[in-house]
Amino acid sequence: MNVLRRAIQASLLVGVVGTTAFAQSLGDAKKAIDAEKFQEAKTILKKLISSDAAKGENYFYLGNIYLRDDYVDSAKATYTKGVSAEAAYPLNYVGLGAVDLEAKNASGAKANFDKAISLAKRKDNSPYLYIGKAYTNADPADYTAAIASLEKAKEINEKDAEVFLALGDAYRGSKKNSEAFGAYRTAFDMDKTLLRAEIEQGILIKQSKAFQESADKFKSVLAVNANYAPAYRELAETYYLWAKAEPQQYDARIKEALGYYTKYLDLTDRSLESRMRYADFLVLSGEYKALEAEAQEMAKQDKANPRIYRYLGYSLYENGNFAGSVQALKDFMSKVDPKRVIAQDYLYLGQAQLKAGDSTGVVSLAKAVEIDSAYAEPISELAKAQFGERKYALSADLYELAVKNAASKTYLFDYFYLGMANYFDYATKTPEVQKASRQDLVKADSAFSLVSQKSPSTADAYLYRARTNRLLDDDSNPKGLMVPHFEKYIEVIAAKPDGLADARNKKNLVEAYNNLGAYYIRTDQAKAKDLFNKAIALDPANEYALSVLKTLK
Incomplete structure (x- = not known):
């Protein structure tokens, strides 16, 4: 899951407090979730389950944490135990529906959602609320379905601030920023303790590149609660973007950003989940030395989490350890659900393989472009480097990938050098080999023809x-x-x-x-x-x- 998706998810974990004998303790778990102290929240919820295994809602919130952190199997198992513990509690069916959405099982998701709705009491809007959140959080998201479900939740209880917070997330995801801002503002007006709504407004301001105003919004949240960790994280990410927008201030603002993120980690008990968010930030900011150190520490904490190997793969590549990068990324891909492997993973693997002298890196790069053609653009630089080293056949293979993105700024340049690579690959072969390689010339002719037509x-x-x-x-x-x-x-x-x-x-x-x-x-x-x-x-x-x-x- 990307950084934005997890940012939205953090708000999705907090919901209605049940009036049970353990209400205060469940409330503490929800406060920990909202503050992104996920390890603390899991500890509380596991104790609640141990004390009273018959309460379905404890399983639901624990399952939500697992789902947020990509432990889909653990989430499914937890929701299933919740259904067994209290079959009449509706939200664990919503959780199972969310798992179905992750598995691209739309019919299974609908069946579980319908079951949850059928079990809800007449004035209980929580199934519609969490179904809306599930659609917002799906990959790919279905914002139309999310908004439709949340509107039904609002019809049942139009004074529910959580509904407006969730509507804000759905509107933001569908690029309706004005509607999103209004929903977040309404949520906060209804419940002044709902600091998450203020955070989300600040994120929208940040997206408009009003960095000073965004920082001011997050600092206003800290004026209310100086220990509210998400505000420090958002300050860090704001200062990172601000640094990129104003290069003359880059070093100073990146230093501030890292300071804010350190504060975020300190307030979230440096749990694995918080450290992963920090690792995502280090990827964005290009702090690969720090990322490698952080990944090594996380590996000591939890060797089973495959995302740690992704961070290791990225950082080892950027720090020049290409063989180590290849191994880490292969470990990641062997441990994770194939659906979780993204184009950037294959890009890094392919680059590392080529740097390590393994020409099968072209196959990995081809997978990156297959997933997302935008990744053809950085391959252009790899192709250019191989051409400069007179590795013409390999350069031609890479340029074949580079030209798959017609929107690339280097599109015509890449096509010209695709022709050049094939031409020189043929020209540098012995006469005997040339006889079987005339197809290289045909490819070169085709590439030069396209360039002359376009330019x-x-x-x-x-x-x-x-x-x-x-x-x-x-x-x-x-x-x-x-x-x-x-x-x-x-x-x-x-x-x-x-x-x-x-x-x-x-x-x-x-x-x-x-x-x-x-x-x-x-x-x-x-x-x-x-x-x-x-x-x-x-x-x-x-x-x-x-x-x-x-x-x-």
Whole structure:
């Protein structure tokens, strides 16, 4: 789950306090959840379950913590125990429905949600409230379904501040920020102790890049409760974004951000869950030395949590330990549900494999692009590096991935170098190998063709297409495949005001005139002579043109 999703989820864990013999203790658990002291909350809830195993609501809140932290199997098992303990309590069915949404089992989710609704008392809006939260929290989220369910919860109890808080989350997720802000404000107006609503307003302000105003909002929350941990976390993330927006203040603001996050950790008892949020922040801020140290500490605390290996994989790569990164990411992927592996995981794995000398990194990078084509863009830099090292075949494979994102800023550049990589891969092979590698030339020709279509003034696209087609042609019976492309190259250079002022252009023009002259010797010697004379005009000492003209005379 990404950082934003977990930020929303924190608010989803807090709900209605039941009037039971353990109400105060359950209230303490909810306060701990709201303050993001998840280890403390789990301890309280497990004690409640141990003391009275028949109360379904304790299982529900414990299951919510597990689900929030990606322990889906543990969440499902806990909700199931809750149903067994108190079959008439509706919310554990909501929890099971949320698990179904995680498994992409929409019909199972609906059945569980319907069961929860059927068990609720007439004025109990909690099933609709938590069904709405489940849809907001699903991956992918269904904000339309979430809002529809939350509206039903509001119809049952229009004075429930939790409903408006949840509506704010759903509206924010669906990019309706004005409606979200209004819902959060209403929630806080209804319940001045609901500091989470103020936090969410500050997040919306932060998203509009009003960083000072956002920081002021979070500090106003701390003025009410100086130990409210989420405010410190949001201050940290605000100062990080502020630092990026104003590079001249980057070092100072990043230092402040890290200080706020340290305060957040201190207030949340440095539980594994809090440390993971901190690790997410370190990924965002590029603090990979700190991330590696944090991941190593988390591994000591809980070696079973697969996300720790993700953090290790990322940080080890960034810190230059490529073999270690490969192993950590493979450990992560072997332990986690395949649905939890994201494009960035494959990007890091592929990069680490290539750096470690393993060409199968291309396969991992292909998976990254398959999941999200936006990851084609950073692959362009990898391809460029391999081209610079003259690893043309590998470079061509990488450029094949890079061009899968037509929206990339480097799209045409990547296509040109895709052609170049294939051209040079062929050209550097032995004649025996070349015979079986002509497909490289076909790929190169196709790439240069696209560049010339999209950017007709790019002279080198015609030059390299001509060179490619010269190699594709039949030496013993040439069909002149290169001719139109050399002619177009000459035309484009001639149209440039300073085309002949460039020494490289002159050299390439001589190549074009000589190749065209050689082709026309067989069919039009007058034209051939004219072309060779043009070559000599640019390069009076050109031996090839001089010798051919001498022969023709």
